[in-house]
Amino acid sequence: MRPYELVIIFNPGLEGEEAYDAQIERVKTIITDNGGEVEKADKWGRRRLAYEIKGLTEGYYVVMYFKAPSTAGAEVERVLKITDTVVRHLLVRLDEDKMPSSAADDDKADQVPNDEEKQDETPGDQDKE
Numbered sequence: 001m002r003p004y005e006l007v008i009i010f011n012p013g014l015e016g017e018e019a020y021d022a023q024i025e026r027v028k029t030i031i032t033d034n035g036g037e038v039e040k041a042d043k044w045g046r047r048r049l050a051y052e053i054k055g056l057t058e059g060y061y062v063v064m065y066f067k068a069p070s071t072a073g074a075e076v077e078r079v080l081k082i083t084d085t086v087v088r089h090l091l092v093r094l095d096e097d098k099m100p101s102s103a104a105d106d107d108k109a110d111q112v113p114n115d116e117e118k119q120d121e122t123p124g125d126q127d128k129e
Contacts, residue, residue, distance in 0.1 A: 001035075001036065001037075001041075001067040001068055001069065002068065002069065002070060002073070002093055003065070003066075003067050003071055003093070003094040003095075003096060004066055004067070004068060004073055004091060004092065004093055004094060005063065005064070005065055005091075005092045005094050006027070006063070006064040006065075006066070006076065006089065006090070006091050006092075007061065007062070007063050007064075007089065007090045008027070008051075008061070008062045008063075008064070008080065008086060008088075008089045009033060009049070009059035009060065009061055009086070009087045009088045009089070009118040010023060010060040010061075010062065010085050010086060010087065011056065011059070011060070011084075011085050011086075011087055012056065012057060012058045012059055012060050014060070016042060016102045020043070020060055020062070023085055023086075024041060024043070024062055024064075024084075026100055027064065027065050027076065027079075027080070028041065028064075030072070030075060030076055030079055031068055031072055031076060033069060034068060034069070034072035034075050034076075035066055035068060035069050035071075035072055036068025037066060037101065038065075038066045038069070039057050039066055039067065040062060040064070040065040040066045040100055041062065041063070041064045041065075042062070043060075043061075043062050043063075044060075044061035044062065044063060045060060045061065046058055046059070046060055046061075047059060047060075047061050051087070052074065053087055053088060055088060056087060059087050059088070065094075065100055072095070073091055076091060077089070077091055
């Protein structure tokens with residue numbers, strides 16, 4: 001199975017959080033029905049778009065990480081293209097080492113390395129020219 005990252009921008013006009021949760025569950029179901037497994041789903045919420053898309057200036061962002069065969073990725077893209085509530089989506093195949101495995105990995109990324117892990121870089125050691 002291949003690792004994927006999926007970013008979906010939903011129309012911000014959906015009524016309530018339940019409508020977004022239903023759309024997210026629909027995508028998760030498509031992935032699992034096609035032999036995949038969802039590793040992580042982050043709801044970023046409403047964000048301002050960089051530029052106007054279909055007359056909208058805001059969107060509801062969701063980022064999903066999953067592992068699936070290539071057929072599942074193709075099916076997810078096919079369904080997202082014809083879904084009216086999806087403003088934009090982007091499906092990217094990841095390298096194996098880029099896949100977030102759990103929330104524990106997120107905690108490690110936020111930690112500051114201790115003195116032994118830091119490289120010896122002092123500002124005075126640079127060559128002066």
